[in-house]
Amino acid sequence: ARESSLFCIPKENSGARINISEGSCPERIVTITGPTDAIFKAFSMIALKFEEDINASMTNSTVTSKPPVTLRLVVPASQCGSLIGKGGSKIKEIRESTGAQVQVAGDMLPNSTERAVTISGTPDAIIQCVKQICVVMLESPPKGATIPYRPKPASAPIIFAGGQAFTIQGQYAIPHPDLTKLHQLAMQHPPFTPLGQTTPGFPGLDATTPTSSHELTIPNDLIGCIIGRQGSKINEIRQMSGAQIKIANATEGSAERQVTITGSPANISLAQYLINASQSTSPPI
Template sequence: MPLQEIGSIIGKKGETVKRIREQSSARITISEGSCPERITTITGSTDAVFRAVSMIAFKLEEDLGAGADGVSAGRAPVTLRLVIPASQCGSLIGKAGAKIREIRESTGAQVQVAGDLLPNSTERAVTVSGVPDTIIQCVRQICAVILESPPKGATIPYHPGLSLAGLERDQKAESAQGKKCPALPVLSTVSLLMSPLELPAWQDCSGCSWLTPSLPFQLIGCIIGRHGSKISEIRQMSGAHIKIGNQTEGSSERHVTITGTPVSITLAQYLITAW
């Protein structure tokens, strides 16, 4: 959501979002940051989620429909952008667009699935527009579809405003000057949220960046996969070079070396910890 909409949902001193949480019984979290948009995550039972979605949609309609004097100017269309793993979007679109056409016709809402991935993620934006009644029914049907088609592989979540490309340029500039590459903020965030593994340490680099986390021996098989299928997929998705060392005597861990640009290393680290 844009910052203006987020401010309306939060309300003065957080009163609005507190009321939505209490009345819906859903857990609602809003992403941090000063970027132009934020992500609202709603978690709970199906009924709790839809109560929260309903309250948010009607609140947005109320804001859009109010004139300059605060008097309602009639029903105004509301637009919500959902963030969905790209691997589930095929099921949502359906063969030759049959499923998304069915959702549009049965709910009366406008639904559009973005063709491109959201920056630095494996997710896409799905835009839903209409009056709150149609949006609620549309979101319900979208959720039903993605519940029946779980995401495939690891999902790299979208972080609004995160510019890995800019960070990479800064790190390359520092490397050229012989300085130590700093840790990417996203790496710490992903590791803390997605994995119990100890945060890896960044090393001095020149031209390329590399880190060397260690993984418990019992997890190595899961990362490699049958005939090396998983680690090949991680290499392909991230663009990083990954080398797993031999087990040393008396140790329950194996050394993993990841080499590449800060962006590719970040993605590889996320995929390894997510698996």
């Protein structure tokens, strides 16, 4: 409902160009382009439209407390460190000066090098917050290439019964021959792994490409950002890039750790970028 309300914002009113991604996805990307003043005006109009939707939904509701307007921005991971600031100083300053709640996600959005920044509050607080975030992003441009977040279409639920696969559409179970064949193959040859594909997120990285190794050094004080809690970040980088990544044990007297990346040139290049992006960001605030 909130998405459809954006179509009610005339482009000539804000002076900005507003594009909404297509597809039957649970969420869609709204891209606003134009002069800085026009972008801020468009954000203001969107925030006010969301507030109208909230007021309308509360007309016949028994809820007494009014929920805040919430926007979710998509920001390159390499810029999130500047947005958070040293020890969280910058994001704290933005919260205090605007009155908006700001949360930077700890993990990157699926199959991308972008992170979600959630803003909530009054329309005025949100627009002031967006202005300050834009200033930070202009002062600290993204590093390296950015893999944009693309929401996946909503997939129909699948069930397996009697050796066949069915997709659920409304109240009906529709037979799906292709999924049935895959299911039967998986049962005959477990575990089933697509050949020639190292990572489901990036099908262009082919396992038949010759592998090589690349070494780099990481300062000890940044190695934690790459490993993550209980290895969550390094495992995410391995999965997204399709590369093998080994971190050498700490050496006494050394201020750096050796990192070895093995895979195809595309695997290694993507892994390097993700590692660099992790170094430039901080844990979620």
